[in-house]
Amino acid sequence: MRFVKVCVEAYGCTMNQGEGVILERKMMSLGHEVVKSVKDADLVILNTCTVIRSTEMRMLKRMREVSGYEKRLIVTGCMAAAQHNEISEAVPDAIIVPPFEYDRFVQIVTERFGVGDFVGIPKPDVVSAIIPIAQGCLGSCTYCITRIARGRLKSYDMESIVGRCRSSISGGAKELLITAQDTACYGLDTGHTLAELLPRIIEIPGTFRIRIGMMNPDSLEKIIGDLVPVWNNDKVYKFLHLPVQSGSDRILKAMGRRYSVNDLRRQVQMFRERLQDSTLSTDVIVGFPGETNEDFNKTTELVREIRPNIVNVTRYSSRPGTPAEKSKNQVPGWMSKERSRELTVLRFKVGLSINIGREGNIEEVLITERGKGSTYIGRTMSYTPVVIEDGVTLGDLVNVEIVKSTPTHLFGRLVA
Numbered sequence: 496m497r498f499v500k501v502c503v504e505a506y507g508c509t510m511n512q513g514e515g516v517i518l519e520r521k522m523m524s525l526g527h528e529v530v531k532s533v534k535d536a537d538l539v540i541l542n543t544c545t546v547i548r549s550t551e552m553r554m555l556k557r558m559r560e561v562s563g564y565e566k567r568l569i570v571t572g573c574m575a576a577a578q579h580n581e582i583s584e585a586v587p588d589a590i591i592v593p594p595f596e597y598d599r600f601v602q603i604v605t606e607r608f609g610v611g612d613f614v615g616i617p618k619p620d621v622v623s624a625i626i627p628i629a630q631g632c633l634g635s636c637t638y639c640i641t642r643i644a645r646g647r648l649k650s651y652d653m654e655s656i657v658g659r660c661r662s663s664i665s666g667g668a669k670e671l672l673i674t675a676q677d678t679a680c681y682g683l684d685t686g687h688t689l690a691e692l693l694p695r696i697i698e699i700p701g702t703f704r705i706r707i708g709m710m711n712p713d714s715l716e717k718i719i720g721d722l723v724p725v726w727n728n729d730k731v732y733k734f735l736h737l738p739v740q741s742g743s744d745r746i747l748k749a750m751g752r753r754y755s756v757n758d759l760r761r762q763v764q765m766f767r768e769r770l771q772d773s774t775l776s777t778d779v780i781v782g783f784p785g786e787t788n789e790d791f792n793k794t795t796e797l798v799r800e801i802r803p804n805i806v807n808v809t810r811y812s813s814r815p816g817t818p819a820e821k822s823k824n825q826v827p828g829w830m831s832k833e834r835s836r837e838l839t840v841l842r843f844k845v846g847l848s849i850n851i852g853r854e855g856n857i858e859e860v861l862i863t864e865r866g867k868g869s870t871y872i873g874r875t876m877s878y879t880p881v882v883i884e885d886g887v888t889l890g891d892l893v894n895v896e897i898v899k900s901t902p903t904h905l906f907g908r909l910v911a
């Protein structure tokens with residue numbers, strides 16, 4: 496038997512996780528065995544993220560650990576594109592394959608490791624299949640290193656995306672996680688739109704649900720009229736991930752975000768008018784260079800006003816090669832920390848006040864993953880996580896009564 500044992504570790508966003516699965520499949524298609532643990536592997540593929548400094552440090556530490564175990568190492572993902580030198584310095588023998596070279600991945604691996612003779616069955620997507628639909632974006636956000644790593648928008652072919660969805664569903668998946676750096680700009684480089692792609696996925700026969708990943712409000716503006724009705728389909732989670740990043744138009748301008756707070760307000764309202772019981776998830780960066788107390792107060796006021804179910808709070812992190820890195824008005828670390836703490840307290844307060852209102856409701860839930868101990872986690876139609884005691888299996892669609900709530904999730908009891 497001649498093959499390598501390969502372990503793929505993927506970090507960061509859903510997109511990167513999805514690409515990790517695709518790289519695993521590419522290795523299996525080359526006759527190599529995919530193993531779960533680095534210790535059992537001959538070769539490790541680190542699919543990196545470098546969105547903030549602390550993540551970059553974690554990636555470099557993991558690279559050194561893996562090469563310390565004397566394993567062959569391939570580094571992929573955003574860091575492979577945006578920080579080639581840092582990787583070569585840390586692990587000089589690593590093979591670096593940036594995302595824009597993924598179409599050469601098979602050739603690179605074959606040249607280095609040959610084709611193996613391991614015959615393995617690709618592990619099916621358990622319940623959730625991650626479906627990347629494009630790489631890169633049309634944004635020019637001044638803080639963002641992903642733009643440097645992923646480049647300008649390259650939408651994937653619509654037929655191959657639909658084909659991937661179809662094979663995932665026939666392979667047993669009950670949930671499709673549609674993902675990209677900005678799903679709303681899908682097809683704007685190929686003459687298509689997300690509003691065209693989704694109905695093609697919805698028409699695939701079977702009982703399954705679709706979660707649509709992060710959208711930049713700027714891109715959404717171009718297609719919102721056609722997109723909102725699609726959300727009403729029974730297969731589409733009533734989940735909207737719309738990163739606002741700041742409640743201050745002055746800061747949005749400095750961030751290179753091409754929409755106003757009012758644009759976002761209007762977009763949220765358009766969805767909420769059409770969708771009963773939807774989930775709004777947003778992202779906020781606190782401590783962006785030049786952010787004053789007044790700017791920050793506008794952000795907290797906006798959160799109190801639009802009451803997002805989820806707010807992903809990130810402290811600004813200066814990234815190499817980004818325009819904001821050169822900004823003089825850096826916000827002191829203690830102040831950024833204090834703002835992050837204040838906004839986190841607020842978002843949990845808002846989250847709990849929304850979830851308390853759902854206690855006693857009967858909700859249809861798709862069981863998507865195992866929880867702690869003997870519990871399972873399911874998702875309501877608004878993609879809210881519900882913890883359920885035993886008595887279900889992955890992929891089940893069950894009715895539950897909501898018996899308890901927290902700021903981030905619910906607890907449910909099975910009902911007939």
Ligand code: SF4
Pocket residue numbers: 631632633634635636639640641642676677711
């Ligand atoms: S839309 Fe902005 S934040 Fe998102 S990946 Fe593109 S540049 Fe980065």
